[in-house]
Amino acid sequence: MDSDTISLLQYKIIYTNNTVIIRGTYTIASYDPTLTIIKCGSDSLCISGDELEIVLLTNDEIHISGKVFSIAFA
């Protein structure tokens, strides 16, 4: 997967080089190296993988890198 961008009204998800970048309004629902759940508006993003790290956490941007297996909306 080279690059995949989904533009929504409140947030933007970018996946590149094994890093998931979420820009916009978000909330960390849970963080675990194998499963991280980020709430973006009414959506919940489930990022499953291995050795997941939050490499950057600011008010309007979060970068999660590691071995990403799947990104699912719940």
Place this chain on the structure above:
Amino acid sequence: MLWFVVGYIRFKLKGDNITAFFEACRQNNITLKNIHSFSGEYYADVLGTQMKKILQLSQAHSIDIKVSGHFGVVMKFFIYKNRVAFFAAFIIFLISIFLNSFFIKDVVITGNNYLSNVQLDSVLKECGIYPGRFILSVEPEKVQDSMLRKCSRLSWVWVDIKGTVARVEVREKISKPEAFDKNLACNIVAERDGVITEAISESGTLYAKAGTYVQKGDLLIGGVYDSNEYAPVRFVHATGKVLAKTYYGLHGDFPLSYTKYNLAESTDTALGINFCNNQIKTHVSGKNNMKIMSKSKKIKLFGKFSLPLGFTKEKYCEIISKECVLDKGQATQMALDELKARLNSQIPSDAKVVNTFEEVSENADGSFSVNLTFECIEDITTELPIDIS
């Protein structure tokens, strides 16, 4: 880059509400980096300026925080601010680098044959090139001009500053031989004592006669023609050739025994440290030791700036003296050989040795005396100007 300059703190988190804590950080505009878990503990990086807020939030969320590392320039400075010795050493290091990089440490002069290094050093010092001079204030072109003005015996000077060494290359003027004016009136006189064997006059009145003994300064060929009823007194530049037998002698007393000096086969090595031209050796050589090899190496920074520190290696060899006794024949021959070598170096280059007289006599103390005389044939003429006034 900002993080590296301002500095950041890596901390360890432990607690149940980690996610809520991260969420609180986000809401409080606290930027976290590199959040990861390891053995059930979480780690994160935060800017040093935001650590206070992190501590407050951790208390509110019952999170146990432990600092595991400081990174970045400012952080390192605050960590080591109380280490006076460290900073002092660092400043001394910087000063020594400055001192060793911006001051002339050595002046190397090449190309001089007649002018000594001491003479050139004093001229260079007047022109502003000497050890200890601030390199950036030296203008090589001005030094070159100034040296040529101050030292008339130089024809060309090149000053090159490489690192901390000033290399000065010079070319000396070739002095032209002093020419004797051929029109100047002069007499020919004897340069030394001798018995004349042959005398030829090309111009002037010949006074020298074959078979006569002359002393140093005697007139051989006159540059004055007497007046007569047809012409007044005339002065000429006398020229000619007067060959004479001359004698050179040497005398020496020689003992039958002599001391022979040899170098021992085994050598002694002395290593040393050279600091600011002061040598510290690992061992002191004895009186009977001769230095046969000396090597020194200076430590250079980046291959250019030589530090005042270096290493030396010297090899010494012991001088072994041995008493030798000779028979009379051998001793006489050795004495004569030595005297002949000495006398040959003393006689004029144009003198031709025609006879050698040797006289050996024994002294009361067992030693013997040797008299050596060379009979030579040589031109003994020398010009002496006539003061007409």
